[in-house]
Amino acid sequence: MDNIKIKVNGVQHTVGSEVSSDVMLVDYLRNFLELRGTKYSCREGGCGACIVTASKTPGTPYVSVNSCLVAVTSCDGWDIRTIEGLGNKKDGYHKVQTTLAENHGSQCGYCSCGWVMAMQGVLETKKDLTMKEIENSFGSNLCRCTGYRPIIEAFKKFAKDAPKEERIMDLQSLYICNKNGNKCCSEKEDDWCMVEKNDTELESNKVKELVLKDGRKWFQAKRI
Ligand code: FES
Ligand code: FES
Structure with missing residues (x-):
């Protein structure tokens, strides 16, 4: 073994x-x-x-x-x-964590880590999600405090069709490169790090260069 x-x-x-x-x-x-x-x-x-x-x-x-x-x-x-x-207290929380907390999606908190990791898995495997797709992605997450609505409403802010004023556009906090395990390597290099494309951000000056990785499009984006 x-x-x-x-x-x-x-x-x-x-x-x-x-x-x-x-x-x-x-x-x-x-x-x-x-x-x-x-x-x-x-x-x-x-x-x-x-x-x-x-x-x-x-x-x-x-x-x-x-x-x-x-x-x-x-x-x-x-x-x-x-x-x-x-994400953690010492290194800073991930956007999925803060979004859940800031939108009252956690009560006793027992289920919260599972919801957050499930949402992160959804974000990492499917891009350009709609609010409907996000709502349908959590068939096997239970909340004993029954706070389903605020949890789902919080996560729907990651959808491409979320209301503009609510939509979360913070690329760096959504995608984590796996170049350096779970650690962000941007500090070691410079102010730039790898994130996956988000269509609406493509033209922005945050995007530096295209890289192809496993058939998916990757960009270097300025750390936000
Ligand atoms: Fe694993 Fe319930 S403890 S799904
Ligand atoms: Fe208590 Fe979900 S917040 S179980």
Whole structure:
């Protein structure tokens, strides 16, 4: 089992023999790595509290994963991002996190990390979302406080057809390059970093140059 390697929030880990084959990813994150932002409830894929995102092979988008459904021993080579890696108090919060909070989408907060990671997975895998598509993307996220409407209304601000005055246009906070794991490398280089194209921002002076990556169009955009 020593050859199972996973990356979590940009840090490489080897899953050693102390981890039995029935340890699920959620328990590995929480109990071995002490990343307890990832929650659990149903443990059967129905509540979404345990959602993280993962790029399963290099260069592929980070997709949502119910970490209660996958044994960590089957995650060899995965690049996993948890809520702590997406944004945190020390390094700053991600736009999906702040949008949820600022729009009253969190009450007790137990479900919030799962909603945020699910939304981030949606943003990373599908571009130019409509409000309807966003509303239909959360069939397996539950909120025990039943705050569904403010959660969905908050996330709909990321849609291309959101009212102009509400629409979120902050590219850098929406897309994270995976050039440097989960860490933003812009500080090491200069003021520019990689983000994926957002049609309405293409002409803006924030966009520096086009790069092709896995068939998708990428641009360098000025850090906002
Ligand atoms: Fe994983 Fe409920 S704990 S979906
Ligand atoms: Fe309490 Fe959703 S905010 S469970």
